[in-house]
Amino acid sequence: MIQIIDWERQATEALKSIARRQDLKAHVERTPALNGLLRRAAARYVAGATREEGIEAARRLLAKGYAVSLEYIGENTTDAAECEAAAGEMAALVGELGELGITARVSFDLSHIGLAADDGLAYEQLLRLTRHARELGIEPFVSMEESAKTGRILDVYKRAAISDSGIGITLQAHLNRTPGDLAGLEGIGGPIRIVKGAYQEPAEVAIGRSEALNERYLQLVEAALAQGRRVSVATHDEALIEAVIARGWASHGVEFELLYGIRPDLAGKLKASGYPVRVYVTYGEEWYLYLCHRIAEFPPNLYRALADVVGEAAVDSVSAYD
Template sequence: MTGELSQRALMQAAAEGLRKLAADPRCRTALATPGSALYDLLTPAARRYVLAPDRDRFLHRIAVLRAKGYLVTAEYAAEYPPEYAPERTAERTAADPEHGGEHGGDHGGEPCCGRVVEEYLALLAHEPAPERLGFDLSRMGLARSPELAARNTGRIAAAAAARGSEIVLGMEGLSEVDAVLAVYRELSARYANVGVTLQAQLHRTEQDALAVARPGRTIRLVKGALPGPAQAALPRGPALDDRFLELAQRLVDRGARLSLATQDPAVLAAAGERGLLERAAEIEMPHGVQPHLLRRYREAGRVCRIHTVYGTNWWPHLMRRLAEHPPTVLSALADIGAGRADAEGIGY
């Protein structure tokens, strides 16, 4: 038992270290320039999880996955705004009037947010358009104000609706939840194609689920990537697995279109035993994570979705994938050693 606890503690500490690397601005700066030595060295590890550095290659590669029978969510790995910090977003918005108001920039917002909006609009202009877009509101200006994020996201929602596509808002730090849900409430009242992500780890999610679940609305249920304090969140373990399944049950009972966004084979097996796989709209996993498991569910007749990412700012995404299961660091090192080529379709 002591050895098991020590191993668990080691994995938890390793995951926390990887999350710190993901958030460290020095790492982001060092990896911000394609062609730098560090960027080139680590790119083979990123290729497992990031489909392409640019839109054209990305669109070609999601066609490969679609041809295999998968649904696809598209996310652009844009650079985060300078003021972004997952653990401080809501506090800063409330406390700092300078960042809480709306400022000039591209399309009524910060220039980098305007560029992200234009990228998603260009993605939607492609034929066929991705059936779903996913992104964090931090890239839409949430740290400046929820109003700015809602305005930027509303442009994407309107364009997506015209193409028959939907958007599903992501959810990160605990401090962001109220602001993200406020934006979701505003946009979902105007657009029927807007969904939202809920984190099972947060104690508050039981009440949030009751507030946002509506017949036909897409709710993406995840365990949660960023750990919170004990008074606010559960750690990884059996209690979180049970809560995930209980929340899934409540959401489908209320008529939500549930996306079971987990790559945990034990949780998916338990969901099958409870009859949840028949009632959920789909099973979703990130590209490069458990492809053989997702393929088995697709071959068994389940609707399966791959959350795909493209762009050059892949450092946070790579570190978070590794933090979910720290032993995959060995796979990352193997990819670097072998000089992994592009990985679309492998294992799927």
């Protein structure tokens, strides 16, 4: 009897493990030829290395009728000076968006601005960034990271949200703790972004991709709406999106949020049907982890990455959006 190997599941697990291998990341960074090849693959999912490239991608998407989120990618920064430099780049991003009159959401990874060094530093910098953003009409949002950081991220978020109730937060549906975390946010903070969860987690703290996960996802959307929040349904899973539409939630405070470079066809279809669609645009030099996660979420993207590596033309993901 021939055993059928679940290669996609194995590929997903392998890629998530590779994403956390600092030795592999370091090897890529110090090998110019390899770095150049993988950077070509990352260009499909990362708008560029610079703030200017990120903003330009956002402007073009806005012109096509999409809302946008922007993130300067990076995490697990342990040096306080580097954390402050990252926060400085985020403040510059917010300031430039404000000067250009661009309506956008800006997301912050707390471990990029202090959490990996000191919770107090992360709180202080988040508060400065969110106040700056709100003054300029930019919506501040906190991203989510591995489960080991979830409690600390939520603690910092709650402290900041007491001072500014408009800050948004991301929650990961695959974590077993998330329904309780959402209930604990009752009356605190602003909009909620719900993702399935991209990080590799132990079985005792998270559930894998399954019908059970989809059901939990929908329960979280319903619970967040019941709290009176705006909700970003951040998924490329068409079955989930169709379920949200079928339940009538798409006309009651829900938007669909898709990652830059992934399923532009789906984004266009949803927008053409009259639903609000947001594209999550990233930029920066820390693209290695991000690339691994994007391929891990949908292993057939590996074929696309190989095509991008050997292709002659530069990737322009914005052009794929209608």
